[in-house]
Amino acid sequence: MPPGLKDVAARAGVSIKTVSNVVNGYTHVSADTRARVQEAIDALGYIPNAAARQLRTRRSGVIALAVPELQSPYFAEMAGLIVQAAERRSWTVLIDQTDGQAERERNLVAGLRRHAIDGLIFSPLALAGEELSRGGDTPMVLLGERVWHGPADHVAIDNTEAAADATRHLCGLGRRSVAAIGAQDFASAVTAHQRLAGYRAAIEEAGLAWDPLLVARVERFHRADGAAAMAALLQRPRRPDAVFCFNDLLALGAIRTLLEQGVRVPEDVAVIGFDDIEDGRFSTPTLSTVAPDTARIARLAVDLLAERLGDGPAASDAPREVRVAHRLVVRESTAG
């Protein structure tokens, strides 16, 4: 039987309560007592629980998660899943919202060491490459499309292929004027660029002509942007009979505009989104989408970070690139 609290207390000549206080990191135990308890713990090889292990490894048990915006249900769901995965390792997760601003992302990476944080899971929007290396030796796992071949472990889906799959689904319904909502012009909008590339590839693969007038640009990936973009597309001479929206929020906004204007979904215009957020499972019509395996992304991010922290199998030195699967989810908005 492995040694218990009682054995440690007996060997250190203190009460069980005192051992527990030391193990839990309470500060009102004298340095002398603390040292005696720690000696007994070491001598017996006592591993009480995650808290004690953290104490011995001088870790705080706190990791940070940085995402662009929590108001985006996708990032909120991701954050919730990462908190759950971290909880199984008794880690606390502190979440930082960067709004995708380069300055805030820089401060985040530079400030890590000051905040007693063991590691970082980071979904950057603005930073890439070298700038991400400034975190010093704080272990980091990167999420999202921005950072292939970056300086740290990285977990992401094949974004371009997933966008192509969504578009192929629309073409497969026999639609011939397949529009896209979500293009963005700024250089750092890698997610938008990749999804546009996937859309274009699938359009050309289906033998349809590439028509820039079927592509609507947006400022952000919010419902209001999708609603406005759809209204603009309906004004153009060639009316779409299907729309691939680069995320579900854009799609929900687009559907609102269509229904408001008496356009039937999916009969007149089929709509597909991206992310598989909960909203699309309860909207009317329910929303077809591309579902990244978000639960797996969350689990992998925590597992990779744990390896770098020495909690799991030994970490190799080279950054690892991990691809996660996605799948097409067909619901009412394209099932006409």
Place this chain on the structure above:
Amino acid sequence: MPPGLKDVAARAGVSIKTVSNVVNGYTHVSADTRARVQEAIDALGYIPNAAARQLRTRRSGVIALAVPELQSPYFAEMAGLIVQAAERRSWTVLIDQTDGQAERERNLVAGLRRHAIDGLIFSPLALAGEELSRGGDTPMVLLGERVWHGPADHVAIDNTEAAADATRHLCGLGRRSVAAIGAQDFASAVTAHQRLAGYRAAIEEAGLAWDPLLVARVERFHRADGAAAMAALLQRPRRPDAVFCFNDLLALGAIRTLLEQGVRVPEDVAVIGFDDIEDGRFSTPTLSTVAPDTARIARLAVDLLAERLGDGPAASDAPREVRVAHRLVVRESTAG
């Protein structure tokens, strides 16, 4: 003209870049140089920016925000607004998700001092009263209904009155079988208890009979719970012609069930929610709701915390209770 970086650099006999490094807390400046720069800063009364002020007051510039769940759009929107309000003070906000579990809320309050956090904005679900006082001297502002007359500054709307307003709106439409979705039986479900009390008060005020069979219980406040509760209500002998849902997610789930079963909203059943999350502005039909002044709650929480941290007007000792307004937002789901 107030002294600038240049004046500090000249007085300390270092480069402007070095002053900037000290002010930004970079660690590669020698202790000796740092001391010289700090002396010059003090002598000249130089106040460069928030970062420097934080350095001098020994604050980390980091506050924590703890909410029950980020997957709830209401808490996600609140978190986003608090991050924005904090940004105007150059504070970084780290967000912790408690899932409303007592154990995690306890750990959060107990662990504050270990994490170099200046203060906490906390929306507790499980803890109340005395247990909340264990945070030691870390300044704290509480949000939500759980904690009237608690140990710290507290910002909330009048929850019972807001629920009564939602129900009055339904009664005012001439509806006579006004149901409620969102009752919860456990003692700590203060939000649900208060909203049920407001609902009941408005029902009786309208001269309608109190009918427990019109009240549906839920496990959580999620869309799936609202969908299931609505299905259950439709099975009961007395069919409702209106439903007050205790939050917008429940309402969106309830509307999905109604439309799926061919029940028209609002013609057959009018539906109102609570929170005014973005989803309800783009759903079909758009969702009537009660809107707390969430932006004001966020701003006040940050302002009260700043006062306790000595950044603003002097803080009095007694905890302050601040009520924030709410308003009724009528949209398609009740505008029949």
